[in-house]
Amino acid sequence: MKQSQLFTKTRREAPKDEVSQNAQLLIRAGYIHKEMAGVYDFLPLGLRVLNKIVNIIREEMNALGGVELQMSALQDRTHWETSGRWDDEVLDVWFKTRLKNGNETGLGTTHEEPLTAVMKDHIRSFRDLPVYAYQFQTKFRNEVRAKSGIMRGREFLMKDLYSFCSTKAEQDYFYEKAKAAYVKIFERLGLGEKTYLTFSSGGSFSKYSHEFQTLTEAGEDTIYVHKAKKLAINKEVLNEEVLSDLGIKREDLVEKKAVEVGNIFNLGTRFSDSLGLVYNDEQGKSQPVVMGSYGIGPSRVMGTIVETFADEKGIVWPEAVAPFNIHLIGLFNNSGSVRAAADKIYRDMTSKGVEVLFDDRDVSAGEKFSDSDLIGIPTRYIVSEKTLAATVDGSIGAIEVKDRKTGKVEMIKI
């Protein structure tokens, strides 16, 4: 893409009402626009990053046997009344509104109820199980206080997968596979090193649930990290029992701030019981379906990545999620020869399928460099009179390649 086509502008200063690093940088670089407190628009660059994250998650969900669908955002209240979660006292983040006929409806905060209801139409027999259904969907949560930029909004993208199994053993087996898939996802997203499988409260159907917590000062959670075992315990559940369950000594734990980027937990038959999702087993006997749910917030992940890798000059994207792989910068001369050369390089790269952002704007070199640092594309290609006259491996004409993260520079042949 040519940068001249990108309508977004970079800015020197962040609006004063943004304090979080992720929102400040993403706004300054033109990735997002704040609509209102806790609500952000994803501009072209931001959408590209979000889609990269989504695609990585999608690939791993598919590898896990997941099937993608798309549930509605408007929710039928009757399912929630049946499960007992319609009341604001029970679920206090509801956005509720009314249809023209006066009936109340709510905007989806999560999808256990409606998806369980869908499955009632399709699951009859043990032969129909297991089912692993997932979606990427905008969730609405009426948080009393939005904060931390895109890391805790009132409207945000979420991947939620729900497993429907015939037995607890089948569910437990899948749960472990999902856990491994999550580890792989965070590795691919570039967050592997800083992300810890964290033991958290399990609710009524299992002793623990598991969160994936990424270490960052911008996080809201406090966790206790066991480096050697690569796991952590959420402060909420840290006690002698947990320590003995995990065979961990308290003195080996280090307290850290972290953000919850994913979570998985067993639901048991909480929703299949209340909503009546049953199947016939081999003996023809009716049995409740055993469920689990598995979430990752791609937009929160995006904010976490910014917080994790940014330096004093701006954003630094890991290769896998960068909006483009190459930022091609042309430092044009009066004769037009550099522009012509850069233009050709751009076309060649594009035709080879390389994702390249070409800064073809008529602005000063310094401005291009500063913007490039701020935008944070991993690799910068610079084409100028100087590089076109340089000799590499005996041939004249080169591109200067600079790594955004390390600042290392090398010259390559055109």
Place this chain on the structure above:
RNA sequence: CGGGGCGUGGUGUAACGGCUAACAUGCCUCUUUUGGGAAGAGGUGACUCCGGGUUCGAAUCCCGGCGCCCCGACCA
């Protein structure tokens, strides 16, 4: 939901209750520039969040509303 803070050109800031609301940046025009946010000249852009009130006079003081941020609580 408890506590605190803040609303001034697109953005960041300034302005004693008193002159035409200032500066920087951005944006536009021209000239000169072209490897780290270039230089000069000219120009554009604000009912000072909204509504009341006090006052000869309000961006400034008071009341109400709306919005935003922070701390805490909350986070299926």
